[in-house]
Amino acid sequence: MNGMREGTMAREAISWAVALAWIAAVLFILMALVGAPFGDALAAFLQNAFGGRRFSYLMATLSRTALIAGMAVSVMLSFRAGLFNIGGEGQLVAGGLVAALAALLLPGPPLFVLTASILAAMLAGAGWALLAGVMQLYVGVPLLVGSLLLNYPIRYIASYIVAHPFRDVQSGMVQSHLVPQATWLPYFPGTRLDIGLLFIVAASVFAVVYSRTTVHGYHARMNGLSPAFARTVGLPVRKLTLQTLAMSGAIAGLVGAIAVFGIHHRYIDGMLVQPLYAWTGIIAVLLVGMIPWAVPLSGLFFAAIQTGAAGMERSAGVPKEIALVMQAVIILFVASRVSGALVASSERKAGAADDA
Amino acid sequence: MRVALSGITVRFGALTAVDNASLAIEPGEIHAVVGENGAGKTTLMNVLFGLVEPEAGTISLDGEEMHWASPQEAIRHGLGMVHQHFMLQESMTVLENVVLCAEPVGRFGFIDFAAARRRLAEVADEHGIAMELDRPVGRLSVGERQVVEVLKMLYREAEVLILDEPTSVLTPLEKDRLFATLRSFRSAGKAIVLITHKLDEVMELADRVSVMRAGRLVRSGPLSATSKEEIARGIIGGELPPARQRTARAPGKEVLAVRDLKVAGRGGTVGPLSLSVCAGEIVGIAGVSGNGQAELIQAITGLASLLSGEIVLCGRPIGHLDVEDRRLIGMSYIPEDRQRMGLALGATVSENANAGRDERAAYTRGPFLNRAAMAGFARQLIERYRIRVGGPAALASTMSGGNKQKLVVGRELARDTPLVIAENPTWGVDIGAIDFIHGELMRMRDEGHAVLLVSTELDEVLALSDRILVMYSGAFAGEVAGAEADRERIGGMMTSRAAAALPEVA
Structure with a gap:
């Protein structure tokens, strides 16, 4: 048994080495094609993902990590319960929009406005997710379809609101006015990184604790593993569905609020859609399966790849398109490795069962 | 056609499903393969049919060694199998199902349904089978669907027919008629393999019987050389449990x-x-x-x-x-x-045992789970219902079919x-x-x-x-x-x- 496990580990290590060699080979070819020096590009990649003067690039990576990991945690809560909520983008936009509007409209002391706006954003995200849930349970629109289609109306509602009633006309851009400066999230001392990351850390801790220790998390996981089983043993499936979606949407809404108060300080049209935070979050979850603690790490990986590739373009003269191809190649190889390992381990488990 | 399997071994992970089994299937004979669930009968036949690749051992047809890359190859060489779970397209008609993947191609590459219909009518007639060819399979009863599966094999001119638990979905009358059809195949010189766990059927129909237990072929020989009791002992590897006594009892409210x-x-x-x-x-x-x-x-x-x-x-x-x-x-x-x-x-055994449990306070603390209490309850079920499993933390998928069922029965009856x-x-x-x-x-x-x-x-x-x-x-x-x-x-x-x-x- 022990020998077998060692054998598996050795095989795992070899397959990772092979994957890394492939990544290096493909990147080398790509760089040779565009005539960029390999060493410089690699250095630029690492420098821009994790380095910089006073680690400023690392801060950029972490700031992006917060948003991607937040969306990943949101998606993970749904997926774990067997709910294919791919409407994270809509819930994110709902949160960001409501956060900005609430901060612009609400009177009162800044801390109150900030707190109330964040809560309002979470409510908005939860509400948007619930809408998809209600459509599934009571109208019969599959969640996969409903949640996806609900991304579009909220996106254009947001565009309309910042293009017309709430537009900062003087700026000449399609964006809202700045939210009061006193409500901006402060930076960590001595850095240019806002404390929004702490909210995401809190959300991740919540997700891990919720998944592993609560009755609700247990029931949700049973529903995710086998919906027929959950129904048969009498779990309150409808309630579970709606509550889980609300939770998932609330976290997406929180991410939207953090993007507003921590990064952009206003709602800019497309600011949450174009960087594909929600979709990257979904991929980040799919990469590691439903293992709660690994989800934030996966978010960090994707953020680092993105900022690193962008940096390569800036400092090593690698064209942006090639940088994007490289980014895709890295993700592809790592993802195939990780999901290959997951499939292999689930096959080992299934192999032990003999129900024919 | 004479089929010989020799030294077949199949492993799924740590489990040896078939262990060095050798078997000969003769034309003009009905060969029953019996054994408990999980004894390896179906796996052995899946090897013969090319669905499972053996780790060791050979398959030979009329003395010629064969290696199947896929079931299609086995079908081309005259093998046919009716699986326990039928492989039919419900929205298609009987005729369409029968010719599927063996369509006679007419002029211009279209399917020649008329030719197919003629041939099918011929083979059905030969064995006295009557079946409306244009009914969609979705509207047929389970027994009729089985007839469609049998027709499929006949249409492909299978010389070796493997039937996996064919009677589990049939009424007694349907069973008798299926057996009559199988006897007709036998007289036509086909070889028939009947996988079953019902001894009465073996005694009624088979010419030769092979008994499997825990992946091994424990005995194989002509039916006349053995008895029902001997086969039963071979299947379970010991004596049968005594018959159950029931006490008379007036029903209550x-x-x-x-x-x-x-x-x-x-x-x-x-x-x-x-x-x-x-x-x-x-x-x-x-x-x-x-x-x-x-x-x-x-x-x-x-x-x-x-x-x-x-x-x-x-x-x-x-x-x-x-x-x-x-x-x-x-x-x-x-x-x-x-x-x-x-x-x-x-999910784990413990998570399965506690799902839907009535007294929620017994395994929770407020909104949190009391994992120790959950495991304790699972351990009780494991002991009381004699479930063979690694423990409460083992995954439910690691249990055998019987132990899975005992866990379900235990969880429900304990309520x-x-x-x-x-x-x-x-x-x-x-x-x-x-x-x-x-x-x-x-x-x-x-x-x-x-x-x-x-x-x-x-x-x-x-x-x-x-x-x-x-x-x-x-x-x-x-x-x-x-x-x-x-x-x-x-x-x-x-x-x-x-x-x-x-x-x-x-």
Whole structure:
């Protein structure tokens, strides 16, 4: 048994080495094609993902990590319960929009406005997710379809609101006015990184604790593993569905609020859609399966790849398109490795069962 | 065609499913392969048919060694297999299903259905099979679908026919006719392999019998050289458990009453159905699967909504309640499909044991789980129901079929509810587990619980029930008291159209 496990580990290590060699080979070819020096590009990649003067690039990576990991945690809560909520983008936009509007409209002391706006954003995200849930349970629109289609109306509602009633006309851009400066999230001392990351850390801790220790998390996981089983043993499936979606949407809404108060300080049209935070979050979850603690790490990986590739373009003269191809190649190889390992381990488990 | 398997070994991970098995299949013979579930019968035949690649061993046809890259190759060489779960396209007609993947191509590359129809009529005629070729398979009964599978093999001119548990879905009459057809194949010089766990069928039909136990071929030889008792001992590797004694018991008050129940089924409305189950009795519902039993049970358990009618449990109407409320009022349910409904295979034994448990305070602290209490409860079930598993933290998928079923039975019976619904509770489990589960159901009855048993195994219904209801085509065809029930009478009530598709027994 022990020998077998060692054998598996050795095989795992070899397959990772092979994957890394492939990544290096493909990147080398790509760089040779565009005539960029390999060493410089690699250095630029690492420098821009994790380095910089006073680690400023690392801060950029972490700031992006917060948003991607937040969306990943949101998606993970749904997926774990067997709910294919791919409407994270809509819930994110709902949160960001409501956060900005609430901060612009609400009177009162800044801390109150900030707190109330964040809560309002979470409510908005939860509400948007619930809408998809209600459509599934009571109208019969599959969640996969409903949640996806609900991304579009909220996106254009947001565009309309910042293009017309709430537009900062003087700026000449399609964006809202700045939210009061006193409500901006402060930076960590001595850095240019806002404390929004702490909210995401809190959300991740919540997700891990919720998944592993609560009755609700247990029931949700049973529903995710086998919906027929959950129904048969009498779990309150409808309630579970709606509550889980609300939770998932609330976290997406929180991410939207953090993007507003921590990064952009206003709602800019497309600011949450174009960087594909929600979709990257979904991929980040799919990469590691439903293992709660690994989800934030996966978010960090994707953020680092993105900022690193962008940096390569800036400092090593690698064209942006090639940088994007490289980014895709890295993700592809790592993802195939990780999901290959997951499939292999689930096959080992299934192999032990003999129900024919 | 003569088939020889020699030294076949198959491993799935750590499990050796078939261990160095050698077997010869002769033309003009019916060769029965018997053994408990999980003994490796189906796996061995899957090797012959090219569905499973063996780790060691060879297959030879008429002395020539063969290596299958796929089942299609095996089919081309004259092998045919009817699987336990039929491989048919429900929306296509009988003819389309039969020619699928072996379509006669006419001019311009179109399928020549007329030629196919002529050939099929010929082979069907030869063995006296009558079947309407233009009916969609979705509208056929289970027995008729099996005839379609047999036609498929004939159409492909299979010389070696493998049938995996072919009678598990048939009425006694349909079974007799299938056997007559198989005898006709035998006279035509075909080789037939019959995988089964029913000894009576072996004694009735086979020329040669091979017994498998735990992956090994323990004996193989002509039927005339052995006896039923000897085969049974070979299957279980010991003596049979003694027959069960039942104590006479007057039924108590009514626990479950169903009145004029109608449910939407796949082939049309099921019902109206009325039945009652009293405390201290087992009411068995016999019938070929697919005659509305599943719909009836779903309606009672709350998994499907009723069209009309009334369900009363412990004096309270429950027709409008959800599953959770019905279970709380006093219902336990052992579902037929333990893989999907009975268990969450990806979860641990402990998580499976505690799902849907009534006294929530016993395994929670506020909103949090009390993992120790959950594991403790799972350990109790493991001990009391003698479940062989690594422990509460083992994944449910690591258990064998019988132990999975014991976990489901244990979880449900431990709830001690007035009504117990058991749906094919021993489907696909070994003899030891069957005996144990039957014992538990009898114990529940003797302790004054009402038990509603649905089973497609007539023997099971006969062995356990105080009263027997026979279901056919969405309605009850009749009721028989358990004491005066006999197979022929009940078999007659189970009759379906499929019987007409196969020739009369001469």
